[in-house]
Structures are given as C-alpha cells and as structure tokens.
Amino acid sequence: MTDPLLRVEGVWKHYHRHSVLRGIDLEVRPHEVVCLIGASGSGKSTLLRCVNMLETIDDGSIFLDGREITDPDVDEDEVRRRIGIVFQAFNLFPHMTVLDNITLAPRKVHKVGRAQAEEHARDLLARFGLADKAGAYPDRLSGGQQQRVAIIRALATQPRLMLLDEVTSALDPALVKEVLGIVRELKEGEMTMILATHEMSFAREIADTVCFLDGGVLRERGTAEQIFTDPRDPRTRDFLRSVL
Amino acid sequence: MTDPLLRVEGVWKHYHRHSVLRGIDLEVRPHEVVCLIGASGSGKSTLLRCVNMLETIDDGSIFLDGREITDPDVDEDEVRRRIGIVFQAFNLFPHMTVLDNITLAPRKVHKVGRAQAEEHARDLLARFGLADKAGAYPDRLSGGQQQRVAIIRALATQPRLMLLDEVTSALDPALVKEVLGIVRELKEGEMTMILATHEMSFAREIADTVCFLDGGVLRERGTAEQIFTDPRDPRTRDFLRSVL
Amino acid sequence: APAAETTGASSPSPASSAACTKDQLKLVTAGKLTVGTDKPAYEPWFKGDDPSSGQGFESAVAYAVAGELGFQRDEVAWSVVKFDTAFAPGAKQFDFDVNQVSITPDRAKAVDFSKGYYAVKQAVVAVEGGKYADAKDLASLKDAKIGVQVGTTALQAIKDVIKPSQDPNVYNEQIDAINALKNKQVEALVVDLPTAFFVTAAQVENSKIVGQFNATGTAGEEFGLVFQKGNPLVGCVNQAIDKLKANGDLAKIEKEWLGSAAGAPELS
Amino acid sequence: MKDLDPATRDNERTGAWVKSEQQVRREATRRKRALRSGSLATASTVVFLVLILWGVTASPGWPRVQETFFNPEAFVRALPDVLDGFLLNIKIFLIAEPLILLVGLLVAMVRSLKSPIFFPLRALAIAYVDIFRGVPTILVIYLVGFGLPALELQGVPTDLATLGIIALTLSYGAYVAEVFRAGIESVHPSQRSAARSLGLTHGQSMRYVVLPQAVRRVVPPLLNDFVSLQKDTALVATIGPLEALRQAQIHASGTFNYTPYLVAALLFILLTIPMARFTDYLAIRSQRRRGQ
Amino acid sequence: MKDLDPATRDNERTGAWVKSEQQVRREATRRKRALRSGSLATASTVVFLVLILWGVTASPGWPRVQETFFNPEAFVRALPDVLDGFLLNIKIFLIAEPLILLVGLLVAMVRSLKSPIFFPLRALAIAYVDIFRGVPTILVIYLVGFGLPALELQGVPTDLATLGIIALTLSYGAYVAEVFRAGIESVHPSQRSAARSLGLTHGQSMRYVVLPQAVRRVVPPLLNDFVSLQKDTALVATIGPLEALRQAQIHASGTFNYTPYLVAALLFILLTIPMARFTDYLAIRSQRRRGQ
Ligand SMILES: Nc1ncnc2c1ncn2[C@@H]1O[C@H](COP(=O)(O)OP(=O)(O)OP(=O)(O)O)[C@@H](O)[C@H]1O
Ligand SMILES: Nc1ncnc2c1ncn2[C@@H]1O[C@H](COP(=O)(O)OP(=O)(O)OP(=O)(O)O)[C@@H](O)[C@H]1O
Ligand SMILES: [Mg+2]
Numbered sequence A, B: 001m002t003d004p005l006l007r008v009e010g011v012w013k014h015y016h017r018h019s020v021l022r023g024i025d026l027e028v029r030p031h032e033v034v035c036l037i038g039a040s041g042s043g044k045s046t047l048l049r050c051v052n053m054l055e056t057i058d059d060g061s062i063f064l065d066g067r068e069i070t071d072p073d074v075d076e077d078e079v080r081r082r083i084g085i086v087f088q089a090f091n092l093f094p095h096m097t098v099l100d101n102i103t104l105a106p107r108k109v110h111k112v113g114r115a116q117a118e119e120h121a122r123d124l125l126a127r128f129g130l131a132d133k134a135g136a137y138p139d140r141l142s143g144g145q146q147q148r149v150a151i152i153r154a155l156a157t158q159p160r161l162m163l164l165d166e167v168t169s170a171l172d173p174a175l176v177k178e179v180l181g182i183v184r185e186l187k188e189g190e191m192t193m194i195l196a197t198h199e200m201s202f203a204r205e206i207a208d209t210v211c212f213l214d215g216g217v218l219r220e221r222g223t224a225e226q227i228f229t230d231p232r233d234p235r236t237r238d239f240l241r242s243v244l
Numbered sequence C: 001a002p003a004a005e006t007t008g009a010s011s012p013s014p015a016s017s018a019a020c021t022k023d024q025l026k027l028v029t030a031g032k033l034t035v036g037t038d039k040p041a042y043e044p045w046f047k048g049d050d051p052s053s054g055q056g057f058e059s060a061v062a063y064a065v066a067g068e069l070g071f072q073r074d075e076v077a078w079s080v081v082k083f084d085t086a087f088a089p090g091a092k093q094f095d096f097d098v099n100q101v102s103i104t105p106d107r108a109k110a111v112d113f114s115k116g117y118y119a120v121k122q123a124v125v126a127v128e129g130g131k132y133a134d135a136k137d138l139a140s141l142k143d144a145k146i147g148v149q150v151g152t153t154a155l156q157a158i159k160d161v162i163k164p165s166q167d168p169n170v171y172n173e174q175i176d177a178i179n180a181l182k183n184k185q186v187e188a189l190v191v192d193l194p195t196a197f198f199v200t201a202a203q204v205e206n207s208k209i210v211g212q213f214n215a216t217g218t219a220g221e222e223f224g225l226v227f228q229k230g231n232p233l234v235g236c237v238n239q240a241i242d243k244l245k246a247n248g249d250l251a252k253i254e255k256e257w258l259g260s261a262a263g264a265p266e267l268s
Numbered sequence D, E: 001m002k003d004l005d006p007a008t009r010d011n012e013r014t015g016a017w018v019k020s021e022q023q024v025r026r027e028a029t030r031r032k033r034a035l036r037s038g039s040l041a042t043a044s045t046v047v048f049l050v051l052i053l054w055g056v057t058a059s060p061g062w063p064r065v066q067e068t069f070f071n072p073e074a075f076v077r078a079l080p081d082v083l084d085g086f087l088l089n090i091k092i093f094l095i096a097e098p099l100i101l102l103v104g105l106l107v108a109m110v111r112s113l114k115s116p117i118f119f120p121l122r123a124l125a126i127a128y129v130d131i132f133r134g135v136p137t138i139l140v141i142y143l144v145g146f147g148l149p150a151l152e153l154q155g156v157p158t159d160l161a162t163l164g165i166i167a168l169t170l171s172y173g174a175y176v177a178e179v180f181r182a183g184i185e186s187v188h189p190s191q192r193s194a195a196r197s198l199g200l201t202h203g204q205s206m207r208y209v210v211l212p213q214a215v216r217r218v219v220p221p222l223l224n225d226f227v228s229l230q231k232d233t234a235l236v237a238t239i240g241p242l243e244a245l246r247q248a249q250i251h252a253s254g255t256f257n258y259t260p261y262l263v264a265a266l267l268f269i270l271l272t273i274p275m276a277r278f279t280d281y282l283a284i285r286s287q288r289r290r291g292q
C-alpha cells in the first residue's frame, strides 16, 4: 500500500456550540477517488473546507504528503497551492474573462509567465471543449460551462489533490452530464480527488472509496461496490434507501 | 369534453430578433394536469409567463374561462388573481414572515380580513407540514421548505389555474421529494395545473397530458403514456433519449 | 423699474419736519426705532459687542439720530442683521442698518442710503519689521500678499489703487484676516483707518499702520445708513444727520470714539 | 491506519469532545504568536501617534496655536452659546429629515415609473434632481432664504429657520431621491414579477414588496446623508439664524480666538458618532444575515 | 381544438412570422391609448409648470426679485471673474480627487483587516473616519487653513489652495473610505474563499479579486461624493483664495445684487450634470448586466 497523500486524523470542527465534524479519520492514497456521501448538513462541505484550510479545525491533525498542515507554523498559502477546490456554487471571478480566471493563480502564485500560463490554459480549455470561451466573461456562460471552467481553474495550478464539492448540484440535469464527463476525464488522468456528491449513481461509477458522513461522524467507509450493495451500518442503509 | 379552462391560440413571442415562442396552440381542461417538457431554452418558462401576463405576447390570443385575456381592454391584475404561478427560483418576499408572504395577496388583493386570511394560511401550512414555520423568515427555511411555501402562497389566492415552473430545479435531490409530494396533493385536490419540468419520471407519473416544446414550437402533445412510450416526432424521441 | 426710482444718498427728500415726528413715521415696530447691525459688533464702532450701550462711534451715531427723530433711548431696539442680508430684497427687520457700509452707486440700486455720516479712508497694516512695514508709497505694495475682508470697499480700493501683482486673499471675517496676518499668510492688511488703529493697538502685537490711502485713492468714500429701497424714513434721517453735522454733534462723537484716527501718513 | 469497527467508532466519536493535548499546545502557540504581533502593532501605532503629537507640540508655533485653537477659557465661555445654537441645528435637522425622506421617496418613485405616459413627470423629476444636486447647498439656502420672502407672496413663511428647512429639503431631497432610486432598482425584478403574479397592482407591489426591501438596503447610504445633513444645518447660518457654527463664529470674532469652533466641532462629532456606529451595526448585521 | 398532424404543424409554425390582423388591431389600440394618456400627462405637467411660473412672476415682489436675482447686466459683469474663480475650483477638485481616492482606499483596507493584531491600526482608521465624518468640512478647512501654517513648521505648505486641498482630502477621505469599505464588504465572502483556495495571499486576493469588484460596485456612490466635492471646493473660500463662490460674493456685496450667485450656481450645475448623467448610465448598464 502506497503512503497516503492525505491523512485526516480525529478532526473536530465546531460552529458556536454545534459540532459539525466529530472526530473524522480519513486517508486518501495517490490516484484514489474518494466520494463523500451523506444527508444535507452532515458536514461534507465543512470537511473539504478544513482540508483546504479555509476553516481552522478545533482538534485533530491533517497531513498532506506526510507533512502536518494543521501545524500553526505551516504556510497556509503554500498548502493551498497543492490543493485545488471547486465549490458547490461556482465562484468564478465575474470581473475576469475565462482565460484570466484560469491564469490568475499560475501567474500570481506560481509565477508562471503570462504567455506560458495562457498557453496551458488554452490547452486545458480545448481539452474540455471550451476553446471558444477563453475571452468570455463568466456571466455569458451556461451553468455547466461555468462549472467546467471552475474545475479547469483549479486544475491549472497542477494540484496534487482536487476537492470537488457537489459540483453538479446547482445545475440542470441536462448540464450535469457535461460536468460529470470532465470528472471522469480527471480520473482517467489519475488525479487524486475527494468528491462530495448527491449523485449516487455517479459516486458508484467513479469512486474507489465511498465514505458515508452522518451528523459529522464518518459512519462507514468502503469500496463503492460494498457500500451500495451491502451497507453495514444501519444509518447508511437508511440513507441509501431514502435517496435511491 | 368539458369547455377548456385555458386556450392558447397561435401565440408568438419575440425577444429582440429572436422568436422564443413560434405559434403555440394549447388547451387545458378543468382538473387537467399538463406537463411541458423540452430542452433548456425551448420556451417553457416564457409560455408560462405569457399565460400569467407577465410578458406581452406579440401575436395570437389566450382565453381563460372563455374570455380573451390578451385583449388590451382586459384588467391584467384581475386575470392574475385567477392564476397562481410558482417560479423556478422561489421568489419569496425576504422581508416578510412565511405567514405574511402567504396572506399578502388574500388581504390586499382579495380584501379578506387578516384573521380569516391567517386562519386559511395556517390551515394550508398545516396541511403541507409547515405548521411550525408560520413565523419564520424565508432565509431560515431550507430550499425545499421555501419552495413549498411559494406553492402555498400561490394556492392561498384560490386560483383557477396553477402554473408551476420547474419547482424542483433549484433543489437538492433529497428536497425534491417533499415538493413533488405537495404537487401530488394538488392533483388529488383536482387543481388544474401546467407544470414545466425536467423530472421526466415525475411528469410521467402526474401528467394527464404532456407537451414537448422544441425551439419555441409545440412539437408533440399526447398522454403521458403515449409520449414516453411511443413518441411520434423524431425530435421528441431524441430529447427523451438524451435525458432518460 | 424700481431701480430707477431713487438714486441713493442724494435723493431729495420732500418730507417736512412735521412729517418726521415719531408717531408719523412708518416703522417696523410701531413706536420703536429698530436699528440693525451685525454680530459681533467690532470696536471702535461698538464697544463690547453691545450696540445698545451707546458706546462706540456707530452706536453713538445711531442714538444721536434717534434722538433727533424724537426717540428716547429705550425706544431704540437693536436687531442682528448679517452684512449680506442687509441688502436682501423684501421686507426688512430693521428701520435702518448701521454697519460701516460704504455708499456706492451700484449698491444704491438695491437699497437706499442716508447721507454719509463718516468720511472713511482705507489704511494699510503690516507687521513691524516685515517687508512692507516701512513702505512709503502704494506702488511699493504692488508685490505684497494682501489680506482683506469680503464685503468691504477695501478690496475695490486695492484693485483700483495698488493694482497688486497677485490676487489678494479675501476673508469672511475680520478675525480671519487678522489671523492670516499673524500667521504670515498675508504681508499686509487693508482695512478702514479706525479699524486699523484698533487692530494695531489691541489685536496684533508688533503691527503698525503703514499709512492711509491718500485722498485721490478713495476719494469721497462715506459710510451711510442702509434703508429698505423706497423707505420714506430716509428723508427724516437725512434731516437729522444734517442737523447733527450743523450743530457739531457728529464731529464730537467722531472725536470721542475715533479721535486717534487722524495722523497716519498718507501713501501716494 | 486500520478501519475501526463501525460500532466502536460510533461510541468513540459521538461522545463529548475532550480537547486533545496537541490541540491545547497548538492553541497556546497561536495565542502566544497573536500576543507578540499584537503588542508589536500596538507599540508601533503608539510610537507613531506620539511622534506626530511631539512633532506638533514641539513646533515653534505651537504655543500660539494652542492659545488660538485650544484655549480652555475660551472653550468654557463659548460653550453655553454654542450649545444653545446647537439646539437650533438639532431642531432644523429633526424637522428637515422627515420632509427630505418624503420628497426623496416621491421623486424616486416618479423616476422609477417606466411607462412612456409618465415621461413629462419623469422629466420634471430628473430636472429637479439635476439642478438641486448640482447647486451647492449654500447657494440654495441663499436663493430660498433671500428670494422666497422677497416675492412677498401670501402664505410664504418668513421665519429664517423655516426657510432654511425648505432650502435643505430641496437640496437634500435630490440626493435622497437618488439613494432611494438606487435602492428600488437593486430589488431584483423577479420580486416585482412575483408580486404582480399574485395579482397585486403596480402600486401595491411597490408599497408592500419593493419599497420595504429597497428602504432596508439604502439605510446605510441614507444614514450617511443624514450625517451630512446634520453638518449642513450649519449652512443655514448664512441667512441669519444663530445656530452653533454662527454662535462659534460670533464668539471667535469677538475674542479673536478660534477655540469656539472647536466647541462646535465637538458637538457635531458627538452627534454623528452614534449615527456612524449605528450605520456600522446595520452593515454588520446585514452581512451576518448573508451568512458569512 | 383538434390536434394537428405534427408534420403539418411543423411546416406551419416554423415558417416566418406574419403579423395577424388581430395583432395589428391590438397594437393600434395600444398606440392610440398610449398617445392619449401621454398627451394628458404632458398637458397636465405643462399646466402645472405654467401655473407655478405664473404664481411666481405675478407675485408683488417679483420685479424686485427679478432685479436682485436675475439681472442680466450684473450677470454679464460678474461672469468673467466668477469663471476665473471657477478654474481654481476645478483645479482644487482635480488635485484633491485622486488624493481622496488614495486615502479612502488605504483607510478602507486597513478597516477591513480582520486579524486582532491589526487592532491598533484599525482603531486609528476608525477614529479618523469618525472624527472627519463628524466635523463639518468648513471647520476642517478652518483648522487646517489657519492652524497648520500657525505651527510655523518647516516644509508645511502655506499656499492657500494647497491647504484647502489638504483639508478636503482629510474630510472627504473619511467619506470615501466608508464607501470603499461598503464595497469591499459587498463582495461575497465566497469570492475571497475562492481566491484563497487558489493559493493567493490575503493581499493578492484583495488586489486581484476583491478590490476590482468592490470598486466597480461603488462607482455610483463615489461619483455622488465627487459631485459633493465639486461643490465643497467652494468652502475653501473661507481661508482666502478667490474661487467662484467668493468671486460671486465679492460682486454681490459690491453691487448689492445676488445675480452673481446665480452665475456660480449655473457653472456648478454645468459641471455636475454630466457627472450625474454618467452615474445614471453606469447604473443602467449594471442593471442590464443583471439581466432585467
Ligand atoms: N459558517 C457557518 N456557521 C455556522 N454553521 C455552519 C457554517 N457552515 C456550516 N455550518 C453548519 O454545519 C453543518 C454542516 O454543513 P455542511 O455545509 O458541511 O454540510 P453538507 O454536508 O455540505 O450539506 P449540503 O449537502 O447541504 O451541502 C450544517 O448544519 C450547517 O448549518
Ligand atoms: N428577458 C429575456 N430577454 C431576452 N431573451 C430571453 C429573455 N427571457 C428568455 N429569453 C430567451 O428565451 C429563450 C427561452 O427561454 P425560457 O426561459 O422560456 O426557456 P426554458 O424552456 O424555460 O429553459 P430552462 O429549462 O432553462 O428554464 C431562451 O433562449 C432565452 O435566452
Ligand atoms: Mg455542502
């Protein structure tokens, strides 16, 4: 078994008096695709935000590439550079063209020259069928296109790990397909990913490992096959029955 | 065959140089449930907005209860009082409690006394499982609850006809069920309805008649059974293949 | 047009002395003579910002005129009238306003003036030891930064006579002009001569009167009392002023309050 | 890491949370670090302030400035009169403000009428806003204060404070109309559709749905305008009434000392700070609502 | 209505649209009606304006008012001087404006630093904003115009326009800081998260993501403040320079006629109207963008 790329150990997160994550343990190996499933409010987004250090955890540790990133001495910006995240709502920068959205981080954070960054961005756009949208502003794109750009933007920084938080939940069913297509491609490109998703059939298709979150607790973890056909925890069973 | 409650005859609607509705004909009998299906941009929302006189049509006529409502002499507000509409995004009034949202139109438009309007509103809320939310503000409700309140708000004016525009498209799959439940109840209560929807399985279950819109043209119209099992128009076939 | 009806100070008054008895005058408040002036009222024109004291040149003049018209001291009421409201059209809150207002033909189109009660000259004040403290003529003030208060004729005098090379600084209030002199933001002030004496004596240490404008500079400038356009009271007041001039009372008042304002050297 | 048996984990995790030692250490580190940089920042700010203060007080002109601007005796002497004048400012403010809101709201509503038949009314509203936003308030006060009574019309007030209030209303009404208009336009059009679709008339939609939301959104800029208004009540001095600034001016001119202006400044600050804090509070509240 | 054969309907409907007779009639009715109510509205507005105008000009005081406020001769006489002064207003405005933007932006950014270590800096910024928003601009001009030179410090400017610019910058900087702050806070927090998640530092997120959006949103209120500033350049007159309002005042007090003020008012309006139109244009554009 290879060393894990990400290790989450006993992570707690409270908002006010409410514990949203209650001691989460999780490991993600290189090239592994992990799907987080669970009801609304179970803490999926919060967990992803903690991994990306957008939230400060209240207990536990997170290791990336073997180094603890929850140590107060760690440079958060450096850590974030190695992780890409795409949110539930797409959060493109509305005042920038698609190309500028994608090249901002490579140019300003990774200090890549403009020409090179744009070339790379155009390659990515072409690969994902958006070559003609480079100069468009986000509000001229359909929801599905916006979400694809958001994924490309995260990819452009060549992260070690991608976090995708319900990237299809704000989309019309017709647009969902194109976004799921891009995720499939990422998997083929051996990207390590954690996905929070409500699309059970998709999770089943794409996940190496599925984790079921319930009220901030990681109730069950297993292969997609095992979780969907033979859930062991009664709550997993209830949940799957209610959504399938 | 009973007289139609709504008759749409050769309705055209242009935005700038673009024809969004291209001569739509449609009849809805009392207690009939009509589902509009079709790709994004095919004109479903526009048709519903035209029926509710939120848009001025560019040609054709619309009759409600046998009276032409597209006549320039008709009092639009009076027509709207007889039609309830619920939008894709829920459009509750954020500055009013649930109860005030629901009682506004009965009180101000239909001149019902406050006590009576509130009693009726509370009845409706209880019937649809929201009795405890009467005093809450919309932003405190989940998406599904908001959408249910929007439906109740439209119901509270006791409309002859309800227009529902993709009432589940902005919701998580888990929340979709509760909203569909309410629509089922409306059908049981013999409400006449036109639904624009992307939920094919739901359309199949609930619709008396299904209409397929394509580029502003009503391509095919038939019973749910016929459209889903034996579509005649090749484009209907293509569309259903792509979404099912 | 109303502007053509009268020509200011020189307007002939047909009023006989009989019409000038106090009960026949049309007054703002019946039975009382209401006199306007600005607040604060400066020395040496008034004393202690209290016009009703009878102290100070203009206060004394006002009471002398009132006396000639037959008013007792307690029948004179004072009201606060800002300089630039004195010439607002419409009903006035005073019978006449006394506020060191110079008579000019332009102004006389908007208000009526009494005959002059004081022939004023402008004077230059500078700080002792400053560049212009010892100027001998107006020409040498050409390059000075000069301060002046808005609404006074001093500004016109500067423009007409000194023709300075840079714009003068114009202040809302006398205090601002004086502070500018203290701050060395201006090198010289132009004010009327009595004020100049007061400034050098009491307000700016180490300041001196450089000199007064000579007769040709601001020839015949006189202060007059300001009346609502067309106020018939002007005639009676002019009679009173004539009488005060004739019997020497006016000269006495001037000597008492402005006595020191004589011997400043004239600048040519 | 081995997967634990689900049941065991359940017991382990859903129990009450006990802070781990590691977390305790981590928080201590963070606290220490925050304290260090906090003290550094405080120290540097204090040094900066002290330097400025020292620079000012050590300047050659300082004794004179202190004497002219910060004279305690003059302060005390001017206070009663300036305070007295300040009551007039407050009175003018309190009367003008509701009038301004009314004018602003009416004009904004006229401007937001979209139908072509209202074009002349709308043109009138636009002309009003353009003119009165363009002219310095002080000029409006001159024109109203001196011009209106000069017309000698029946029923036109001559009281100076009333004239000042009219002038301020005209001038600020134009500003506030713009603020309201922005608010009305910021309410998403779908809200109007929703209201109309329920059968509410244009007027009812405005009154029950659009305006209540618009007004809430424009509270901060409105309060900003209120602050300006509080200060601009001082301009009414131009036409004569003895309000705070004028009283200060009188004292200053009388004593040749600027300290009375300081008195007026302090009074104005005392009045506006609570308003500023209130604006902040509203802004923060609305931000919370948005769920940051 | 019978269902048509789909193929027939296809041919029938996808053809080019020919307006039906019914629709032609309908549109004619609508046009006629719009014309009727449009003329009615125009007529009533005109009557209203004429009535007001008549009421004013028929008033007993009108000839005097016309003479004092609208005297063509005085207008022509004052124009060159007032115009000359107005150039100074424009100069002050053009120099002060960029400085104000800079100060406002800096203060707003300091205020939006959330970390506790910046508390003292933030406190300083808050104090600055509170004080300078609270004090009437005219008092700031007094204090800076007379107080600063009185310190007799080396290097302190004595030029009146410069002092005026400093005072206006201090006063308006506080307002503009508040405007910027509102703009920064109106950018949705998720934009900041998105930027940080890409690895941008706090400063970079501000510079590339938050500020560009904030600035766009605050353009209308900023332009509003610019309009005020244009007008408040007139207050600099207090410390001596001959700007437009002062020139008008000199002419007015020399001739006892208020017409010169009208000259100044017109000049100010001419300057602010284009700005107001530009603000409107921006507002409409942003509304279009939102897709009404
Ligand atoms: N900033 C916050 N302040 C307070 N509570 C929060 C905050 N963010 C999230 N929560 C709470 O934390 C819990 C978990 O939220 P989270 O968004 O992680 O759930 P989720 O599993 O992603 O749900 P969904 O499927 O709806 O996206 C919820 O109860 C939510 O109300
Ligand atoms: N206000 C408008 N101005 C211009 N074009 C519009 C406007 N509203 C709708 N359209 C256009 O009309 C067409 C039909 O839009 P409509 O919203 O009716 O489609 P729809 O079938 O409801 O799609 P969806 O499934 O995405 O809701 C689209 O091409 C859309 O771009
Ligand atoms: Mg989530």
Ligand SMILES: [Mg+2]
Residues within 6 Å of the ligand: B044, B045, B046, B088, B165, B166, B196
């Ligand atoms: Mg739609």
